[in-house]
Amino acid sequence: xxxxxxxxxxxxxxxxxxxxxxxxxxxxxxxxxxxxxxxxxxxxxxxxxxxxxxxxxxxxxxxxxxxxxxxxxxxxxxxxxxxxxxxxxxxxxxxxxxxxxxxxxxxxxxxxxxxxxxxxxxxxxxxxxxxxxxxxxxxxxxxxxxxxxxxxxxxxxxxxxxxxxxxxxxxxxxxxxxxxxxxxxxxxxxxxxxxxxxxxxxxxxxxxxxxxxxxxxxxxxxxxxxxxxxxxxxxxxxxxxxxxxxxxxxxxxxxxxxxxxxxxxxxxxxxxxxxxxxxxxxxxxxxxxxxxxxxxxxxxxxxxxxxxxxxxxxxxxxxxxxxxxxxxxxxxxxxxxxxxxxxxxxxxxxxxxxxxxxxxxxxxxxxxxxxxxxxxxxxxxxxxxxxxxxxxxxxxxxxxxxxxxxxxxxxxxxxxxxxxxxxxxxxxxxxxxxxxxxxxxxxxxxxxxxxxxxxxxxxxxxxxxxxxxxxxxxxxxxxxxxxxxxxxxxxxxxxxxxxxxxxxxxxxxxxxxxxxxxxxxxxxxxxxxxxxxxxxxxxxxxxxxxxxxxxxxxxxxxxxxxxxxxxxxxxxxxxxxxx
Ligand SMILES: Cc1cc2nc3c(=O)[nH]c(=O)nc-3n(C[C@H](O)[C@H](O)[C@H](O)COP(=O)(O)O)c2cc1C
Ligand code: SF4
Numbered sequence: 040x041x042x043x044x045x046x047x048x049x050x051x052x053x054x055x056x057x058x059x060x061x062x063x064x065x066x067x068x069x070x071x072x073x074x075x076x077x078x079x080x081x082x083x084x085x086x087x088x089x090x091x092x093x094x095x096x097x098x099x100x101x102x103x104x105x106x107x108x109x110x111x112x113x114x115x116x117x118x119x120x121x122x123x124x125x126x127x128x129x130x131x132x133x134x135x136x137x138x139x140x141x142x143x144x145x146x147x148x149x150x151x152x153x154x155x156x157x158x159x160x161x162x163x164x165x166x167x168x169x170x171x172x173x174x175x176x177x178x179x180x181x182x183x184x185x186x187x188x189x190x191x192x193x194x195x196x197x198x199x200x201x202x203x204x205x206x207x208x209x210x211x212x213x214x215x216x217x218x219x220x221x222x223x224x225x226x227x228x229x230x231x232x233x234x235x236x237x238x239x240x241x242x243x244x245x246x247x248x249x250x251x252x253x254x255x256x257x258x259x260x261x262x263x264x265x266x267x268x269x270x271x272x273x274x275x276x277x278x279x280x281x282x283x284x285x286x287x288x289x290x291x292x293x294x295x296x297x298x299x300x301x302x303x304x305x306x307x308x309x310x311x312x313x314x315x316x317x318x319x320x321x322x323x324x325x326x327x328x329x330x331x332x333x334x335x336x337x338x339x340x341x342x343x344x345x346x347x348x349x350x351x352x353x354x355x356x357x358x359x360x361x362x363x364x365x366x367x368x369x370x371x372x373x374x375x376x377x378x379x380x381x382x383x384x385x386x387x388x389x390x391x392x393x394x395x396x397x398x399x400x401x402x403x404x405x406x407x408x409x410x411x412x413x414x415x416x417x418x419x420x421x422x423x424x425x426x427x428x429x430x431x432x433x434x435x436x437x438x439x440x441x442x443x444x445x446x447x448x449x450x451x452x453x454x455x456x457x458x459x460x461x462x463x464x465x466x467x468x469x470x471x472x473x474x475x476x477x478x479x480x481x482x483x484x485x486x487x488x489x490x491x492x493x494x495x496x497x498x499x500x501x502x503x504x505x506x507x508x509x510x511x512x513x514x515x516x517x518x519x520x521x522x523x524x525x526x527x528x529x530x531x532x533x534x535x536x537x538x539x540x541x542x543x544x545x546x547x548x549x550x551x552x553x554x555x556x557x558x559x560x561x562x563x564x565x566x567x568x569x570x571x572x573x574x575x576x577x578x579x580x581x582x583x584x585x586x587x588x589x590x591x592x593x594x595x596x597x598x599x600x601x602x603x604x605x606x607x608x609x610x611x612x613x614x615x616x617x618x
Contacts, residue, residue, distance in 0.1 A: 044302050045333070045344035052078060052088055052368035053351050056095055061159065064137075065099040084369060091370040091516075093144065093352030094160045094310050101133045101140035103179045106157040110146030110272045111462075111506050112429035112492055115154035118167050119143065125176040139179050145354060145510055146272035147311040150429030150492070151198045151436045159185065160352075161313050164192050193314065197279045198436030201452065204415055204423040205287075205396075205403060206439050212286040213331050215402040219294055220339050228254065228298045231401060234409035235421040240266055240357075240394030241464070241488035242563075246401065249391055252381040254299045256389035261301040263292050264366070264385065264392045268309045268350060268357035271465035272510060273490030276425035277395035279437050281308075281315050284399055285322045289345060291398030293332065294405055295391055296343040304345040305385070307362050310352045319347055354514040358562055359392040360384075361516065372518045373562035396425055396489070416442035420481035428453045430462075430493035446485060447476040455493045460500060460579065462492040466507035467567035470574035500582045504575045505533040511568035522565030525556035529572060536586050543587060550576070 048054060055078065059070050066089045075085040089095045107122065108114040123130050123141050133140040149155035152165035162185065164175070171192075178188055199206060219227055232247030253261060265288060269277040280288055292304045308316065323345055326332035334342045348366055350356050356365045360374035363385050384390025393401075400422060404412045416422050420442035426449065429435045433454025440449065450458055458476070463469045464487035471478075471485075478485045494503060512530040517523045532549045535541050553569030560566050576583060606616050 046303055046346045048346045048348055051348055060095055065096045087370050095351060101138055103139045104159050105141045106144040108147045108155050109143040111503055112150035112273055113146060113155045118154050118172055122172050148269055148275045148278050150273050150275055162193055163314055165195060197283055200434055200436045201438040203439035210287045215290045215406040216331060216337055218405050219297060220337055224298045230409050234404045234412045236400060237482055238394055239396035243482045246397055249381055250298050253389045253391045256382040258388040260388050261299045262385045262390040263295045263301045263304040265292050265306040265395055265398055266362060266392050267306055267395050270309055270354035270357045271488055271490055273429055273465050273492040275427045276437055276489045278312055280395050280399050285319055287399040287402045288395050291401040292345060293343055294401050299391055302342050305366055306345060306347045308347055308349045310350045313349055355516045355564055372516050417481045419483045425489055426491050427489050428491045431495035432493050442481040443479050445477055445479050457496045458493055459496045460494045463487050465490040466510050466571055470571050472578045500579045501537050504571045505537050507571040508533045519561040521556050521559035525552055526568050528552050539586055541587055
């Protein structure tokens with residue numbers, strides 16, 4: 040089954056539910072009934088979607104619905120509490136007068152801007168301070184309409200500090216497509232294959248090979264999807280690319296479509312980046328008007344269009360098969376693979392899913408040729424990598440390096456001193472100490488989707504690991520038991536440890552559970568959920584040991600004496616009565 044071309048995103052279930060949530064501040068039974076009828080979708084499917092995504096609610100939320108990031112870089116528990124106290128509302132609750140709700144959410148991708156929050160699931164306020172919190176309180180208490188809030192509060196700058204291959208020169212829209220149409224699709228495919236480009240979304244699969252497999256797969260239609268879900272805490276490079284280099288990304292998608300024979304593409308934008316939607320749609324429209332998108336692109340009889348679908352607060356939707364499920368108006372649960380998306384993806388048709396940075400890089404390769412690209416990076420990692428740097432450093436932001444740069448060089452450039460640890464690649468990546476700072480960033484060395492979170496010596500390592508284990512437990516989609524239960528157990532174990540109630544026995548338990556979660560989970564989330572804990576145990580052993588109460592498990596009460604009264608009543612003193 041194929042879709043109507045070009046796809047009109049207005050009636051996508053996620054968008055219809057978003058509008059309803061904005062209007063009524065929740066999704067009622069009635070609304071579910073009506074929406075399922077009007078979209079001709081099963082009631083259970085609509086209900087399942089509402090329950091699955093964090094930005095939809097079954098109970099009314101406040102007129103001002105505030106979600107405070109709880110990320111180690113763009114969150115701040117003290118400011119969050121100040122907001123709750125001043126507005127007299129408990130975290131996770133809606134005030135009884137219905138004016139305001141405050142809750143926490145996972146990283147919102149504003150790690151270079153300090154403490155940040157989301158307002159009514161559509162606006163973002165960054166660089167929060169106690170003063171700004173107090174100003175927000177005043178505006179909320181006076182029910183001031185959002186249009187009257189200071190406009191500059193919602194401005195989000197790019198913070199690009201170092202430009203390389205991708206970001207150095209301004210990109211002329213259409214310039215890569217003009218090179219593209221001088222070649223046939225197999226020639227362009229070959230250019231991508233020989234360039235050695237590997238996916239920038241984390242897994243590092245060969246982009247050319249992915250496209251080749253998709254191109255060769257038989258289907259009624261082929262699709263290209265740009266994965267702009269960017270939910271890994273500490274990662275915000277795709278946000279910057281979409282904000283200032285959207286033409287580059289859309290051009291990369293169009294080149295992919297040319298190679299694989301797609302007429303329709305989707306950009307799946309994370310809900311937290313909704314503020315970019317209007318500008319992105321305007322860029323798409325401009326491209327249509329200038330013959331770079333839509334029917335008969337550059338007069339060459341090649342048709343391709345792009346629609347944007349906005350997610351609703353589920354990290355798991357960054358996993359490509361969960362993303363496809365979400366695009367298909369379902370809960371974002373990862374599919375069993377194989378089959379892979381390249382043969383059976385969106386609507387069971389051959390589909391390429393690529394990261395934003397990968398697609399932007401494709402456009403540059405086509406423009407300048409594979410030799411230009413290959414001459415940068417290392418033998419097995421060609422080209423450059425965008426790093427999103429945050430945490431304890433003087434200049435957080437985006438840094439572009441050729442692959443092969445050492446972690447220490449990056450730390451020097453960003454002004455990081457007294458570094459205790461760096462989380463490379465977000466919570467699902469690696470937690471590393473100074474012994475690793477001479478390692479090189481590359482697929483064969485220190486691999487990363489782009490997040491570098493820096494932690495100075497004063498930071499509590501266990502609290503950071505606890506934060507990451509909370510993240511995984513919260514974001515687990517719940518489909519498989521090892522991950523659903525295991526991530527929760529790991530979070531509980533970390534709470535116990537941080538509160539100083541653990542013994543050596545608990546550490547053994549943590550290791551045991553970590554092994555089970557990594558080994559038996561269905562998708563990458565569960566497989567990597569224990570990484571921060573295991574790295575912590577390996578490289579920051581002292582922090583763990585300092586918190587451990589006793590080497591051996593000791594019961595906190597004397598069972599025998601607790602039972603003595605019952606024994607007296609029942610007149611038993613035999614050995615069995617002591618169990
Ligand atoms: C839990 C999980 C979350 C992911 N989140 C993202 C994401 O936000 N963006 C992304 O490009 N890839 C993400 N990925 C990887 C994608 O599944 C996929 O490999 C990637 O989009 C492929 O693009 P690339 O080949 O250009 O890297 C995630 C994977 C997992 C397991
Ligand atoms: S590993 Fe976790 S996130 Fe992945 S499918 Fe299982 S429950 Fe869902």
